[in-house]
Amino acid sequence: MRVCLDVQPAVSQRAGVGRYTRSLVEHLAPVAQARGDQLTLFYFDFQRRGEAIRAPGAEVRAVRWLPGRYVQQAWRRLDWPPFDWFAGRADVYHFPNFAVPPLTRGAAVVNIHDLGFLRYPQYAEARNQRYLASVIQRAARRAARIVTASQFAAGEIAEWLHAPAEKVRVIANGLDIQPSAPDAVPELRRRLGLERPYLLHVGTLEPRKNLEFLVRVFERLRGFDGDLVLSGALGWKYEALLARIAASPLADHIRRLDYVAEADLPALYAGAALFAIPSHYEGFGFPPLEAMACGTPVVSSVGGSLQEVLGDAAVVMPPKACAADWASAIEVLLGDSARRAELQARGRLQAARYTWEAAARATWDVYREVGA
Numbered sequence: 001m002r003v004c005l006d007v008q009p010a011v012s013q014r015a016g017v018g019r020y021t022r023s024l025v026e027h028l029a030p031v032a033q034a035r036g037d038q039l040t041l042f043y044f045d046f047q048r049r050g051e052a053i054r055a056p057g058a059e060v061r062a063v064r065w066l067p068g069r070y071v072q073q074a075w076r077r078l079d080w081p082p083f084d085w086f087a088g089r090a091d092v093y094h095f096p097n098f099a100v101p102p103l104t105r106g107a108a109v110v111n112i113h114d115l116g117f118l119r120y121p122q123y124a125e126a127r128n129q130r131y132l133a134s135v136i137q138r139a140a141r142r143a144a145r146i147v148t149a150s151q152f153a154a155g156e157i158a159e160w161l162h163a164p165a166e167k168v169r170v171i172a173n174g175l176d177i178q179p180s181a182p183d184a185v186p187e188l189r190r191r192l193g194l195e196r197p198y199l200l201h202v203g204t205l206e207p208r209k210n211l212e213f214l215v216r217v218f219e220r221l222r223g224f225d226g227d228l229v230l231s232g233a234l235g236w237k238y239e240a241l242l243a244r245i246a247a248s249p250l251a252d253h254i255r256r257l258d259y260v261a262e263a264d265l266p267a268l269y270a271g272a273a274l275f276a277i278p279s280h281y282e283g284f285g286f287p288p289l290e291a292m293a294c295g296t297p298v299v300s301s302v303g304g305s306l307q308e309v310l311g312d313a314a315v316v317m318p319p320k321a322c323a324a325d326w327a328s329a330i331e332v333l334l335g336d337s338a339r340r341a342e343l344q345a346r347g348r349l350q351a352a353r354y355t356w357e358a359a360a361r362a363t364w365d366v367y368r369e370v371g372a
Helices: 008-012 017-034 069-078 126-142 152-159 184-192 211-220 240-246 262-270 286-293 306-313 324-333 337-352 354-372
Strands: 004-008 038-044 059-065 091-096 109-110 147-148 168-170 198-202 227-231 254-258 274-277 298-299
Touching: 004 017, 008 017, 008 038, 017 038, 017 354, 038 069, 059 184, 069 126, 091 152, 109 354, 126 152, 147 152, 147 354, 168 254, 184 262, 198 211, 198 262, 198 286, 198 298, 198 306, 211 227, 211 324, 262 274, 262 286, 274 286, 274 324, 286 298, 286 306, 286 337, 298 306, 298 324, 324 337
Parallel strands: 004 038, 004 091, 038 059, 091 109, 109 147, 147 168, 198 227, 198 274, 227 254, 274 298
Antiparallel strands: none
8 A cells, every 4th residue: 555645744834733744754654664555755845945854764755846835726726736646646645734635546634633723713823714714624525534633623523524423533643752861951941041930831822822811820920939931933913912921010020932942842841840721722732741741740721622631630720710710720739749749740641641653553544444
């Protein structure tokens, strides 16, 4: 069996779907070899800026004579030309980024990571929301299988897209983060100027993350002589958040780190007093699991899939909890060393459940279902 995976997100995005695609590809290649199948990775690279993809044994095929954005516009407006004209022949084509372009052969597998852009369109970037809303129904109809990372997201797909249950496969994402070396935390803190204790949030700065609320929570803390650290690139509709930070009486204690390299994330997590994620909606939730893997206690909203993914290894706040409730829960946790130690132990066990090896094997099983 030959599988072709569209790795365009992996060569053009650092976070989100790009990170998912890179991690999955690295573990799919050995599964393909072990099962005697073939894996082809395809992308458009007109400007020759594609990042190296670690997938020994996989064939890498790139189109460098045509800008991919022109083809993507044709797919959206005309539903033409066929993807396989560029990518070549395969039994299964896997599209990890919500959309399924036209095909003349083979079965399509698509990832629908979440439906936040439909559930909460006011939080989405307008152009991306319009694009995803325009392609998602066709992707759900066209795909032989839909892969998503949580039971919560599978329920959203059933409710919003009316996809039959037999078409949807829940395959949890994996983690590839390793705890930092003992000397890495003080070195990172010196390098980034994190001299005080800090509460941490990691993620793109955009409304769905509910970070204005987190600023209000931070302002209500009593007895925590430290900083709030927001690590993540600017996303969209972030102006209100930046204005709220600037107007805060604790503005000097709110640090924005922008994008932090993946190699530095373990030390950043491990150095935090705790990790806070008040998101309105998540289809899975990498950062809190990564924090757990690094031994950092987590306080989380229900936020879509978060309660399902984090289990009993985090302090999960009730849906209607206010800023004062969050501040109280954080203060109690910061002052209770036994509870912190319990959450650290539970968190490491919970994070260990999510591996890319298992995700890759389960994904290849889906290929076999539709392409054998």
